[in-house]
Amino acid sequence: MSKIKVLHISEPFVAGVYKYIKDICHFFEGNAKFEQHVIYSPSREGTSLEKIEGDFKNTAFLYPIAMQRSISPLKDFSALVQIHKTIKSIRPDVIHLHSSKAGIIGRIAGRMYNKAEIFYTPNGYAFVRQDISPLKQKSFFFIEKYANVLLGGTTLACGDTEYDLAKKIGPSQLIRNGIVPDSFGDLPKVSQKVQTIGSVGRLSNQKNPQLFNKVAKCFPSIQFVWVGDGELRHELTSKNIIITGWKPNQEVIQMVKDFDVFIQTSLWEGLPFTILEAMALRKPIIATDVIGNKDAVEHGYNGFLCSSLDDFKNAVLQLIQNKSLRNKMETNSRERVVELFDQNKNFKELEMVYSSVK
Incomplete structure (x- = not known):
């Protein structure tokens, strides 16, 4: 029996989308x-060809094709032509699209090929972004809606709230993001007091570092740590904030182990791996009440x-003030991530989806 060829297409190849595709390829x-x-x-920005080649060595065949996030008819058409040509050479059985731009261009190219099942994971719909106008939000929603009507495909939502949105647009299925909970070494001991509160991510509009800074100013005796860097570094002005810059993944994990509380101030999310990893490390989570975060954090239970x-x-x-509550939330975070966000369990569901095409 011939192999099932799965083709992933993504415009962003950094951060969470990169990790998601990398994890899928390593799983298979x-x-x-x-x-x-x-x-x-x-x-x-932030795409490292050397890192990509190392991370995907022996797990996937790679095809770099220039795409851009914003709408550009000429560049989008050029990308469409190249993607369609590459699809014809690969002859995939499954086309799995990731994020909004690939969700449109990839679907058009996939329908031109018309010999593969098409799946789409938004990893955070563009119309939930909070850095764009309400008019743009409505426009992006209608683009998603009518792309599905005209071009078809099944949405594989990465989280429960994304799934709720996907069902309003067209055929959909829930395949949660996940991590390997036991891949982080020894778990930290329960915290005795709150001394360090930290976050991980890019200092960008989405992550809302202004709010992080305001929270830090309210608690001058507590050390706040931002693991990462970015264009809004200057927004973190409170004297009790340390900005570590970008660090290798193992160093990041060790830093999160040293946090007493994990905080996340994003304006919007897909389903953030950083929160899932903090939960696996038994951290209580304080996060904004937005799509994605609401999937990971049950209010009053693990954060x-x-x-x-x-x-x-x-x-x-x-x-x-409440050590017993904090310690209970630490335990609950770990239990919740093992129950709902175990990558091996969730990707077996993805394997069943891919297998259904033959």
Whole structure:
């Protein structure tokens, strides 16, 4: 029996989308039933060709094709032509699209080929972004809606709230993002007091470092740590904040182990791996009450979901003042990530989806 050829297409090939595709390809490594291919754009800032080649060695065939995030008719048409040509040469059985730009261009190219089942994982719909106008949000929603009507395909939502949105657009299925909970070495001991509160990510509009800074200013005796860097580094002005810059993954994990509380102030998300990893390391989570975060954090169980600065202040105070609550949330975080976000269990569901095409 011939292998099932799976082709992934993504415009962003950094951060969470990169990790998601990399993890899928590693999960299927050595599985004689499947063959993985990846079309990606090397255009995004932060894309490292050397890292990509190392991470995907022996797991996937790679095809760099320039795409850009914003709408550009000429460049989008050029990308479409190249993607269609590459699809015809690969002859995939499955085309799995990742994020909005690939969700449109890839679907058009896939329908032109018309010999593969098409699946689409938004990893955070563009119309939930909070850095664009309401008019653009509505426009992006209608683009998603009518792309599905005209071009078809099945959405594989990465989280429960994304799944709720996907069902309003067209055929959909829930395949949660996941991590390997036991891949982080020894678990840290339960915290005795709150001394360090930290976050991980790019200092960008999406991650809302302004709010992180405001929370830090409210608790000058606590050390706040931002693991990462970015164009909004200057927004973190509070004297009790340390910005570490970008670090290798193993160093990041060790830093998160040293946090007493994990905080996340994003304006929007898909389903953030950073929160899942912090949960696996038994951290109580304080996060904004937005799509993605709501999938990982059950308010009052393994953390708090917040809609304002006052909510964040109250959540931090509760964890400072109530050690038994904090320790219970630490345990609950670990249990929740093992139950719902175990990569091996969730990707077996993905394997069943891919297998259904033959």
